[in-house]
Amino acid sequence: MRRVAYFFGSAAAAGAGTYVVIYLYRWQWQRAILCGVLLLVVEVMLLGIVLLGRLARIEERMRDADRRQEDVLARLREKEARPAGDRFRWLEEPTSRTYVFVPVLMVTGVLLSGLAWIVQRIASATARPTAERRLAGRLAVLAAPGPARDADPNGMDDPEGRNDLADLDDLPPIGIGARGRRGRTARVLVVSAVGAALVGALVMGLADLTQTREEDAKNSEATSLLLKVDMRGTNMTAERESLAAHQLWERCRDSTSVPLNRATLGTLGDGLFAGVVQPALTDHDRMRLRGCLEDTGLDRTHLTVVGIGDADADDD
Template sequence: MTARRLGFLVLGVTIFWTAAYVVVYLVRWEWQRALMSGVLLLIALVVGIAAAGARRLARIERRLAELREPPPVPRGRYATSREEEPPRFRWLEGDSYRVFIPVLLGAGIVVSGLAALVERVAGAFGRDAGPPAALAPPAGGVLAGAPEPDGRDGRARAIALGLAGALFAGVAVYQLAELTQDRPDDPVAAPASTLVIEADTRGDTGAAHVDPLVQRLWEYCRGSTRPYVEGGGAVPLGERRYAIVVRPALGEHALKRMLGCLQDGLIDRARFRVVSVQPG
């Protein structure tokens, strides 16, 4: 495998996985990660288009260079300079072959006369006989019984493939819209929802404890639901675990938005993971 093919293979794998993660993060309501994957997908597509364009331009330049090159000079027995061209018919230069042309022309005239005589004799004896039965064409013609060419099969196949592609694209867009649309939830038969998260830091965050980071995350994510969360807060449970109590209880769509916001973790140098949800 050449380096060019390997590069295109890596680029194709990158485009496929970045597009897949864009869809996954959109379904999970993790908007920051979806944006990051979308930017990587856009970069990979631009690189792919640029590589394909550069390859096509190189092919065109190579073709133009081949057209500009002069024809190769023949080498061998009859190779000469441009000023002195070799004779095309060497046998015409000698005196011994000058009689060849009149003899050839005379022989042609004699053969043509004999052929005309044979044609007249054959026409006189076989005028009413007609061609033999074995050589007679079939009643319906040479192509009798052959299926007539019909171009409708190719058009029907193209139409079927186009309809199948449009149907697949429509179903994919509909399913993605169903998973990401913001819709009101029915009332939940619970006073509150409790989400247990696990918090961790990466490097120096400027905070002595994880408590202020969790509080910042809660203040940010409480506005991710519709309607906004009115009551609740973060309660430390020990061992870097916190219980986020949400009042009123979250429905199906509001819970997806809250989980996506918590998993996204927009707090700098902090990482959060949802452990459990009640009621879930």
């Protein structure tokens, strides 16, 4: 169940974050704010699920510790409740022969300790430090050269008649653990580099898409728009549709980067309206004006930009 919650929460967070970027690119601020709030809610929910899981595991460990402590206390109380005569009953039976067991055990321990001491003495007197010599031979290649080696670079003064370079063959190979650590380090570096490259590409792509640039002016004199207003509810007359369209139109006149000297809106009937703005809008200003108009700010009103294009002075 927790994995299902993680899956749906991650999918919702990814979708909300994607649409935040999309709506910001389209200049639709209300929708971007709603998706941002949804993203925060999903993140808080995922954080709550993780914290609840951690708290549940901590409570389970505390209960296990309490149970083990109660078991230990119960055993200690059972031992304390036992009578003292039941522990060493064989000491209370004078007719038995078992009382000689302890002295015999002690004498046997003393004899075995003496025998072990004799064996250790014999081994230390007869053994040769073969392992130490072998280790010293392997480490000799790492030692600094002495005065005799400085005098004779070819190693003729070596009492054993061997060159130091020959000791390189006696060095042990690199262990599997070292190779494993190097492999993990290499994988971490590769994954980190790939992740940094992907994040950098994403940031540069978003910056390129959302950057405001100076664009060349259009050759046309004006830009025309065809709008459609849809209103939900009863008693939605043509006058109310016209009022809502003009409110949205006047609100979005200042959304472009260039001032609009003339912006008129006319009614075509059946919820359709035609607007003309001067001067002609660039591609970026078109996107800003369209995003503002479609980002509905009125209750029960939805405005759609059906079409947008350039218009000349001789167009009807």
